[in-house]
Amino acid sequence: MNSDGIRPLLEVRDLVKHFKVGAGTVHAVDGVSFSIMEGETLGLVGESGCGKSTTGRVLIRLTDATSGSVTYQGQDILALNKPKMTAMRREMQIIFQDPFSSIDPRKTVGDTIGKPLYIHHIGTKREREERIDHLMELVGLSSRLYNKYPHELDGGRRQRVGIARALALSPRFIVCDEPVSALDVSIQAQILNLLEELQDTMGLTYLFVSHDLSVIKHLSNRIAVMYLGKIVELSPSLDLFKNTLHPYAQALLSAVPVAKLRRTRERIILTGGVPSPINPPSGCRFHTRCRHKTPICSEQEPRLLDAGNNHFVACHLAHR
Amino acid sequence: MPASTTPTPAKKDKRQSKIGEIWRRLKVNKGAVAGLVVILLLTAMAVFAPYLAPYGPNKMSAGPRLSAPSMKHPLGTDSFGRDQLSRIIYGARISLYVGFIAVGIGAVFGGFIGAVVGYYGGKVDNILMRMMDVLLAVPQIILAIAIVGALGANLVNLMIAVGVSQIPRYARIVRASALSVRGQEFVEAAKAIGASDLRIIMENILPNCMAPIIVQSTLGVASAILSAAALSFLGLGIQPPAAEWGSMLSLGRQYMRNAPHLTFYPGLSIAVVVLALNIFGDGLRDALDPKLRQ
C-alpha cells in the first residue's frame, strides 16, 4: 500500500511516557518508535494497559511525554510552545472511545461541532453555521439535530458528533481512540464505513487504536502490536495475519473469537495475566508468559528489527 | 440520511435564545415560579419600602412599647416602640442586599477557586485547598470579625467579610465536582481542539458544576443574613438603629417571653426568603441541566 516512496507524515522516535503513582512509576509507554505515512491507517492494537491509548494521546500532546520526539512535517510537536501547539491542533485531531463522556452534556450538537471553529476564530458567525451544517451532513447527522443535547441522541449519533467535531478544523491526521468499541455491532459497522469514506474523500491519515483485531485488520494498512509499553511487532496488515512472528501476537490473533463454525487457526491459550507496568519484567517483557522463552529472553531486551518486507518484530527467536 | 443544508428558521430562533429556553423549562416547574415570584415581591418591597411602610423605620411611637399586633401596628412594636411591620419592610433592603452580595462573593470566588484546583490538581490543589482548610478551621464569625476589624465597620466591609468567610465552602463543593468532570473525555476533547485552560474551566468545568453551587447558594443566603446579624450585634456591621432582619431577631430575643412577635416575624421573613430561594434554586438547577428536560 505505502511503499517507501511515500514520505511519512508523522515520525515517532523513542517515545516514553511514565506516570508517577503511589506505588512507583507506571511505564505506560516505554520507548516506542514508528512512522505514519501520509494517507495510511496505522493500527495500534494491544490489550488494556499496554499503552496504546497513551501513545495516541501523547502524539497529539493531550498529555506530555516523558521523553522522545514526534516529528510532524519537520517540526517536533513535543517541543512546540503553547501558541504554536494551539495552531498545530488544526492539523491533528482525536476521536474518543466513549460517546457518552466525550461530549459535554450541557452543549448542543451545533455548539459542540462549532466550538473548534470558534476557538480558532474561523469565519464569521454565519460562515461557521454553514460549516457546521456541512459537517453534520458529512457525518450523516440530520440538521434537525442541531439544537439537540447529547442525552437525546443514541451512541452512534453521538459518535458522529464527535467525528464532526474532529473534522471541523480540516485536520490531516486523526487519532481514533477505540472509536467503535462502545457501540453495538450494527452501529459499529456504520461508523467504520463512515471513517473509511471520510478518509477517502478527505485524504485523512489515521492512527487507529483498538483492542479489536478484526476491526483493526479491516481498516489498517499497517498494524503495530503493543505489549506492556513496547511495540512487539509492526508489519503490513495482511502480512501480520499471514506470517505472525512474535509469540504474543500469535497468541493474541489466535484468541480472537471468530463468528464461524470452523476456525482455521489453532488456539494458543496464554497462561497468567499481564504483569504490572510498574515493575515490568526484565529483558523481553513477554518472557513471563512466552511458550518459546530461552535464557536470553529474561536478560536482554530484544530490539524491533526488520525481518524482511517491512515486517518488524522484537523477539530474540525471530532474528536468529 | 444527509439532510438539507439550509438552516431552517426554527433552528435560528432557538439558537438565539438560550435564556429563553432556560425560562421555558423553568416555567414548567410551578414551585420554582412561585419561589421566583416571592423573591421578586420581596425585592419590590425593599425597593418601594418608603411607599409601603406605614411608619418610618426608626420612628418611635408615643404609644406602648412591646405592644402586641393591633390595628395600628399590625405586627406590634419593639422595645423602643418602633413599628415592627415598617422595620421588616425596610429591613428587607439591607438583609436581601447583604444576603445576595455576600453569597455572590462566596459563590463566584469559591466556585472559581474550586474549579481551578479541581481542574489542575497536584500542587495548585494542595496549596489552595490547605489555605481553604485554614479558613474553614477558623470559626466563620471570628474570621468575619477579623476582616471587618481590619477593614473597618461598614455595610460594604460587612458583606465582604461574610462573603469571604463563605468562600471555602464553595471551593470545597465545586472542587469535588470539578474533579469528576475533569476526568471526562469531553475535557480532553476541548484540549484537543485547542481550548485554553481558562476557557475549559469557564465553559466546560463550571457549567457542569452548577448544581451544587446553586443548592449551596440558596442555603447560603440564610446563613449570610444571620452572620451579618451576628456581626451587627457585635457592633461590627450595620449600626443600630438601622433596620435589618438579623439584628431585629437578636434584639427581640431578650423579650422572647413577653413579646414573641419580635422574634417571630423577622425569623419568618428570613425563612420565607430562604424557602423561596431554595425552591427557585432547585428549579433553576433542573432547568439548567438539559438532561432533566421533560
Next chain:
Amino acid sequence: MTVLLSVNDLCVKYSTFEGVVHAVNGVSFEIPERGTLGLVGESGAGKTTTALSLMRLIPVPPGIVERGKISFGGRDLETLSEDEMKKIRGDQISMIFQDPMTSLNPVLTVGLQIAEAIAAHQNMSEREALKKAQEMLEKVQIPSVRHKEYPHEFSGGMRQRVGIAMALACNPRLIIADEPTTALDVTIQAQVIELMRSLREEFSTAMMLITHDLGVVGEVCDRVAVMYAGEIVEEGSLEQIFENARHPYTTGLFKCIPDIEEDSSQIHPIKGLMPDPFELPTGCCFHPRCPESGETCRSWKPEPFRENGQVVRCHLYSKGGVGR
C-alpha cells in the same frame, strides 16, 4: 434430552415517567439439561431482562411481568413463594455477571464469599464450606492459598474466575452468564471461555449465555437465539444460525462484523437505528431497517415459522414462504 428450562410467551414491561417500555415481548425458548443456549442481541434487545425474569429478579416497580410461563425442572416458577425462590437462586440457577468487581463484596475475602454462597444452600459447617470454597478456587485455576485475598487483589480475569467459582459452588443445574467475557481482554477472554467450556463438561450444567458477540457464541453454545427489540427473531442450532441464517437481522449482524480470516473484508452495516423502546414499530419490529421489508411487514407481526428445529419470525418465511 429432557427439558430443564422452558419459557413460554414471556412479556415484561417497564412503566416509567416517560412511558411504557416493552422490554420483552412474547419470548419463548427451551434449554435442555446440559444444553447451552446463546442469547444474542444488541443493547436494548431485552437479553438481560429475560435473564432477570428467569431468576424472578425484575424490580417491581417499575417492572411488570405481564404474562409468561417459566418452568424450571418441571416446577412452575410463578407459583413458588419468595422463600422457595431464594432456595433456587444461587443453588439451582446461578448467575455470572459482566463485571465481577461490582458483583463481589469488596470488604470480604473471596474465600469467605464463596463459602457464604455454599453455606446458604447446603448444610455445611463454616469450616467445611471454606474448604469447599478453596476446592472451587482450584477448579477455576486459582491457587487455593489466595482464598484469603480480597477482590481488588485479583486482576479482571481472575475476578471473573472467582465469579465462576461462586456460580458453580452449589453445583447448579443452570448457569446464566450475562456478558461474562465482555469486560475482559482478548487473551484473558480466551482463557475464561476455555475454562467455562471445561467446567460445563465437568459439572454437566446447562447454560444460558447472554452476549452481543457472535464470536463468543460460536465458541461456547450449541443453540442460538437472536433477540431484537424484545423478541426472539430467530432461533436454531449453532450450525443453522451460523451457516443458514434466515432472518434478515441475523444475516445483517453477520455482515456487520469484519472477517478476520479473509484477506480483504467488506462490511455492510444494517441501516438505521435500534427502534425507540417507547414506540416500537408496528408489524415486524425490524421492518424499518430491513432491506427486504414490504407492505405486510409494516402491518402484521410475523408468526413463527418452524423447520428442522429452526424458528424464524419473518414474513419471508411465514405461511410456507408466500412472503410479503
